[in-house]
Amino acid sequence: MNEQQRYLTPAEAADALRVSTDTVLRLVSSGELPAIRVSPRVIRIPTPAFEAFAAGREPRRRRVVTRRSHSEVDLGAGERTVEPVTR
């Protein structure tokens, strides 16, 4: 299976949206269109982010609830199989 291209340049995004590159840069700057700033002059727009934007998919803010657990969370649990931790 062929890999999809994973990012667009601002010019490519502008072309696909039929707007100017400046407009795309404004959308990036305002945060409406997520982008990765590789360097001060290089911006990449992840393809999934572009597709979500172009499709008008606006995420809805989700509510946060608290659940109780009977155990502590241990983020390093999986690593200790490699090297047992002794404290």
Added chain:
Amino acid sequence: MRLTRAGLEDLLASLAELLERHGVALDLAAGEELALVESPSRSLSFELRGLLPDAHQPPRSVLELREVWQPSEAGDLERRDYAYELIDHERGYRRAFHLHDRDWFVDRFDVVVHEHCEQPIGRAPCDHVAGHPVRDGYRAVEMLMAIWVESVVPDCAALPCLEEFV
């Protein structure tokens, strides 16, 4: 990094929103609530996990953010641990940025944070890679997305291995 409980709830909702803006399909139904999990020691943790669209159906690239926050003496919450992960099954690598078991890592390697790099997945030239602290979950999303969009896979063997400095 410190937050009030309301600030932490806001962070979690904002991170979920940011991931969805990036096109990440979260492991949640539309409108499903996000959960902060409170442990017996009153620490609060969350896990956000989702798939990045790739050429496969269903997609196989996984992005995951996990954080643990503990009450501070000042009465607010401070981030104690984190694990930010990208597992790119399409290109066959894993990159991760971790902060956990702080005392053990300080004793053993004189560092607080570490990273992981596997390429192919499951095979790492080094168990723990030296790294820098990740400012927050927003920065983690930026870093992981920057790795994901790259056309070349990470060169794990070129990263500084903590075990070599012991």
